[in-house]
Structure formats: C-alpha cells, structure tokens
Amino acid sequence: MRHLLSTKRLSDGEIRQLEGAGWRIDQYDAISIEFLKTEVAPDNHLLIFTSKNAVTAFFKSFSNLNFSACRSLCVGDGAAGMLTDKGVNVLEVFPSASQLAGSLGETYTGDSFVYYCGNLRLDLIPDTLDNLKLPWQEAPVYKTLLNPIKWDREYEAVVFFSPSAVRSYTGRNPMGEATGYCIGKTTSAELSKYTHRIICPKTPDRASLMDLLVRRENELK
Template identity: 80%
Template sequence: MRHLLSTKVLADGEIRQLEGAGWCIDHYDAISIEFLKTSVPPDDHLLIFTSKNAVAAFFQSFSKREVTACRSLCVGKGAAGMLAEKGVTVLEVFHSASELAGSLGEKYAADSLVYYCGNRRLDLIPETLDTLGLSWQEATVYKTILNPIKWDRDYEAVVFFSPSAVQSYTALNLMGPATGYCIGKTTSAALRKYTHRILCPETPDRTSLMDLLARPENELK
C-alpha cells in the first residue's frame, strides 16, 4: 500500500478515488485563510486575481452591485467561474501567475490595475507591474496562516495546493523519498527548493491533480 499525505483536507469523493487507486491517505489543512476587508475599490480599474482565495475575499468587501461592471484577469478556471458568477467580466484566464505577468505589458499597459491578493503573495506580479511602469495598486484581501505539523512517517507522495502549503509542510518535515504532487507551476517552483521529484497535472486544477494521483504508478515513469 502506498502512503499519501495531502496538505489540504480532501473531499469524500476524492478520498474514494485515491483509495481506489491504491493510496493510504492522511490529510490535513497545512494553512488557513482569514478574509480581510479592503478599502481599495474596484471602480473602473482592471482587476488581477491569482487565486480563488483572493476572489472569495474580494466578494466579502464589495457587493454584487459594486462589481458587475468590473473587468478582470485571473489565474485558474475556478477563479474565473467565481468571478463570472458575480457578473465580473473575465478578459483572460491564465494557467499561472507567470503567464498572466507576461501578458501585462503587451496587452494592458494603458490600464490602471488593482492586484487583489494575500499577505503572502509572491513578488512576480508586483515586480512585473513596477518594471513595466504601469499604474497599479495592491489590495491585501486575505491573510494566510501557516499550520505546521510534524509527521512521523515516510510518504510516497505529498500533495500541495499552494506555495504557502509548501512552506508550512517543510517548516517541520523533509521531503525525503516522497514525490511532490503540485497543483501548478507556481507551487512546484516553491517545492523545487526541497526536492526535484515533482509532478504536476497538465491543467492546473484540483480535478486534474486528483486524476494524476489516481493514475497507475507505472504510467508516471
């Protein structure tokens, strides 16, 4: 039996899928999220979101009436769906923050932008905006709280959904022989400091990550 640790609590259906693929599962929340109110209004700015947490927190600060005329760029289909459901126009959906950053100078240099993010956001988007000399503001709409736990077993796989989860897990644990399964490129880049045994799904979403974990071991080699 192969042993897997997920750094996010899994749904019942996900557990059944992975157990059916031969995994023995431990799971916990390596991080928790606290929403913060922001006074930076969307107005007629172009909005940037690089996580579902940022989108959910944004909607805690502003009513649907205040956001229905907004335009946005975001990372991930999940975030895009949340935005569209509230009437926010999604101009483009990217697979990663680096892809989003690469589009800013070419397509959106004339826009005034607001980056809604967490307190542990990476520097990529702000540095890109500054380098391009764009007009922008940053609004911190949620706080990520690490929940480090020491695990006293070796795992064949450790599953990560964010760079913050990587930071939380590695605060008290070594990767050892485990393969790190990461939801996307930004998370895998954070994990690369600790191991080079990393696998990511082609599509950076939770369903694709579960499908990757459920594949027979011989198909991953």
C-alpha cells in the same frame, strides 16, 4: 499499499477516487485563511486575481456592489467561474501567474490595476507592473496562516495546493524520498527548493491533480 499525505483536506469523492486507485491517505490543512476587509474599490481599474481565496475575499469586501462594470484578469478556471457567476467581465484566464504577468506588457499597457491578493503573495505581479511603469494598487484581502505539523512517518507522495502549504510542511518535515505532487507551476517552483521529485498535471486544477495521482499509482502497481 503506498501512503499519501495531502496538505489540504480532500472531498469525500476525492478520497474515494484515490483509495480506489490504491492510495492510503492522511490529510490535514497545512494553512488556514483569514479574510480581510479592504477599502480599495475596483472603480474603473483592471482587477487582477491569482487565487480563488482572493476572489472570495473581494466579494466579501464589496457585497453590495454591482459587479457588471468590473473587468478582470485571473489565474485558474475556478477563479474565473466565481467571477463570471457574479457578473465580472473576465477578459482572460491564465494557467499561471507568470503567464498573466507576461500578458501585461503585451496587451494592457493602457490600463491601471488593482491586485487583490494575500499577505504572502509572490513578487511576480508587483515587480512586473513596476517594471512596466503601469499604475497599480495592492489590496491585501486575506491572510494565510501556516499550520506546521510534524509527521512521524515517511510518505511516498505529498500533495501540495499552494506555495504556502509547501512552506508549512517543509518547515517541520523533510521531503526525503517522497514525490511532491503540485497543483501548478508556482507551487512546484517553491517545492523545487526542497526536492527534485516533483510532478504537476498539465492543467492546474484539483480534478487534474487527482487524475494524475490515480494514473501514477496505477502505473507503479
């Protein structure tokens, strides 16, 4: 039986799914999230979200706001669902931050922006907005805290859900011969600094990542 380490705690259903395929699972939270209050209001700006954590923090900061006038661009169907459930008009949903950034100069040059993000956000979105000379504000709405733990065994697979989790895990552990399973391209780009054994699902979401792990384990039996 092959061993898998998840750098984010899995649901009971996900554990049953992976164990049913033959994986032996260890898990922990490689990072934790602290939500922050922001005074940067959405007003008439086009809002950018690249994570579900940013969406959650945004709603916490403006719990009494009527969101029906808000327009947004976001990464991931999960974030999009959270936004639309609250009445936010989601103009486009992108599979990655790089694709969102690429759309800014094509479609949205007449807009001003607020980027709701975490303290460890990547430079991609800010650099793109600056290079296009588009007006924008940054609103940090959550803080990512690393939880580096040293693991005493080697794993056949390590599962990552964010670049921050990659940094947390690799800060205390080598990848060795393990394959890194990453939820999306931004996470895999961070992991590529430490290993070339990387696999991503075609669709960057948890369900696709679990299906990929099941399929790979069945192929290797």
